[in-house]
């Protein structure tokens with residue numbers, strides 16, 4: 001298959017190219033041909049991609065091993081170039097930045113179209129945001145929740161979801177119920193059953209991660225959202241880790257709201273993301289526009305996504321460059337990226353088990369890619385009690401960086417099923433498309449050396 005085909009096969013690429021060409025007159029060449037040249041021509045069937053060459057597309061410092069895309073990705077060289085170009089054009093003619101300017105409106109509309117296509121949605125159902133935190137807060141605070149209403153969530157959620165829910169509990173008297181998640185996560189049916197059993201006539205929302213930040217467990221989104229639909233409950237999904245890692249088709253997940261980030265696994269600019277609202281036209285009444293400068297002057301019936309999209313001056317260059325990040329992912333192949341990131345995580349899991357035993361692995365066991373992601377959480381010790389020792393885990397993480405320039409982070413979660421209220425600590429490694437098995441081996445080897453001391 002020719003590289004031309006690889007380049008054109010990306011369904012977002014055309015929209016992205018159109019977007020940039022029309023909005024930024026000299027940006028027609030934003031899709032640097034290096035992308036095509038660096039990838040083996042078999043890329044589209046998901047095999048034989050030269051991942052070393054993919055790695056070379058990123059400016060990551062050669063003396064560091066970066067394993068934390070779950071917090072922040074890295075922009076490839078070509079994206080840095082196009083982002084810089086968009087910024088320069090914006091600065092050269094600042095009328096772009098005025099949100100009422102026709103050119104800004106046109107750029108934004110094209111960006112929304114391209115972003116929507118990337119997740120299988122229509123433009124009306126997508127609003128470009130700054131990050132997952134913003135999308136989750138827009139929904140949580142925008143829902144008409146009242147005292148006594150119940151929100152079901154889990155004990156493995158990120159603060160970006162728990163914070164707005166906690167504010168709502170304090171301010172409006174909603175009840176937030178956190179269902180325990182077994183670690184390692186192994187039984188998706190049990191999680192669905194736990195949600196089902198917890199639904200009461202007061203339940204208004206179920207809110208949960210697609211992929212947990214704690215252990216990288218992939219929750220059964222479709223089954224949970226179908227349950228919510230059946231029971232007349234709203235579903236809100238924290239998809240921070242899914243965009244760019246998984247080959248996403250958001251409408252197929254049957255969720256009402258899905259918030260995600262462009263700056264993690266997608267490797268887009270910092271402070272970019274998107275919020276998906278299922279059937280925004282029909283579901284407008286479910287959500288109030290809590291962050292908008294259009295709400296007072298717009299015609300009745302204006303789409304909620306349009307209202308939320310219009311919120312003062314936005315980072316136009318960054319959001320335009322996020323579309324380039326989508327085109328970049330499509331050029332390599334989304335299925336290939338997903339397979340690569342999960343295979344690296346599988347490798348990490350096997351190495352952890354070989355080194356410290358099965359109990360040291362907190363992420364779903366190897367051999368269950370359906371439950372897994374590019375995040376691997378583990379204890380660098382064969383002694384399970386050390387998971388309760390925050391200082392031990394933090395020291396290993398710090399020494400990995402200080403001595404070996406290996407960058408990972410700590411994570412924490414409740415010890416369940418152990419019912420003593422303890423918190424467990426672990427190392428979390430993110431394996432992205434620019435990482436490789438040798439880096440994973442080095443992580444495990446060096447962590448084992450440090451932990452022995």
Ligand SMILES: Cc1ncc(COP(=O)(O)O)c(C=O)c1O
Nearest residue numbers: 071131132133158160213240261
């Ligand atoms: C599960 C989860 N949700 C939300 C966030 C916040 O993401 P963002 O920085 O894009 O707001 C994170 C960040 O690491 C996360 O892991």
